């Protein structure tokens with residue numbers, strides 16, 4: 001009897017146990033990609049940088065320019081961050097790690 005000491009994971013297609021480093025499921029033959037395991041890609045933008053920009057220049061929308069959201073950045077600039085309210089909401093969202101860059105990736109520390 002073969003003893004397997006390897007760590008296993010569950011195939012996203014057939015729910016059978018497979019080796020954690022497997023690239024192809026031995027049960028159903030589907031290829032396993034790392035991104036099929038529901039890993040949310042993290043933004044390359046700096047969390048601390050976004051937070052600082054939002055705290056000091058939030059009413060000018062600078063943090064939105066920084067993450068690539070140019071359209072809403074300009075809107076924020078001409079409304080002075082929604083008279084401060086929008087900037088405050090953004091700051092809370094950034095602080096809670098729920099702020100996303102233009103590609104929809106979370107900005108986290």
Ligand SMILES: [Zn+2]
Nearest residue numbers: 011014025028
């Ligand atoms: Zn499978």
